[in-house]
Structures are given as structure tokens and as C-alpha cells.
Amino acid sequence: QYRFNRRFDLSTILTRLLYAAVATGNRTEAWCRLAEDQR
DSSP states (O other), X not given: OHHHHHHXXXXXXXXXXXXXXXXXXXXXXXXXXXXXXXX
């Protein structure tokens, strides 16, 4: 936990996560399962 806290600016993590979620757009369940199928 200490290394994570020192590496990232905790005050901006939520903002960056929300931006990434919006920028990514909609994904179907089939798209999400592609990673499981390729194992």
C-alpha cells in the first residue's frame, strides 16, 4: 500500500478513472468475455 500511495497522486485517481470510463464507451458482454476465451 505504501508503494502504491507514493507512486500515484491519490487526489486525481478518481477523476482519471471516470475520464477513462467515459472515453472507452460502451462494450458488450461478448467483448468483455474475449479475454476469457483466449486463455
